[in-house]
Amino acid sequence: MSTGSSAEDQYRAAIEHLGSSRMRGYLARAHLVYGEWLRREGRRRDARDQLRTAHQLLTDMGAEAFAARAASELRATGEHPRARTAQPTDELTTQELHVARLVATGATSREVGTQLFLSPRTIEAHLRNIFRKLGITSRRQLKELNLP
Template sequence: YARALVNDDEDAYREALSLLTPGNPVWAARAHLIYGEWLRRQGRRRDARTELRLAHEAFSSFGAEAFAGRAAAELRATGEQTRSRSTDTAETLTVQEIHIARLVADGATSKEVAAKLFLSPRTVDAHLRNIFRKLSINSRRQLRDLPAIR
């Protein structure tokens, strides 16, 4: 991967992809992205689209919106349109719900969250019901175990 970046060598990009794809999907997605960017700069738009699509889909599925956006911008530069496919919690929950979910995941009670956010405990409980429904969970313990909330 580093050799490809430093030497601007297509064979090194392909080798990086073959080594990273089975073991580390995040770094493989990064390799697809930089290879696609390199291909586009070389004027090989059709080849670049394949790599950039793979990167965009992978980053979107991981919820890595910044990298997904970068891949989408590169795809647009090749003449292709993209759409967001993220299932990130940030798209599902409101800002207030995310804030409440984080506080509850850290162990705060409804009364403590209500006092901190200047809400009533009933409002906090209503938000929690919405959070549980949107995330398809049914307990505070499950909320604590979600990595996207942390």
């Protein structure tokens, strides 16, 4: 609702405030909106930094529509955003990824099942799917992967 330096101060304050919180989606959006504002103000170089950050955050969290908006704004500043590289874990469902993370910490199927309110047998079924999708054969190999 502000203009000029007052608006910039408020954008910076919002980013600083959200940067210390766990609300990563709002932080990414703040970077995006601030970058758009900077570009409209004719400050392309400053806008690139904000838009690059927004694009990275939004891509990492899977917010594809907002990431595409950030990419479009980046292109308008003369920069070409990097395409997201596919990772093997992209094939996992949300539940499988959750199970994989827990198993990678060393938890047993029974412990994971208790935590997720599932039977150990269901956890084993998820693990078979995880192993097949990731091309691995053991829990040890799962621990060695860099899971998102």
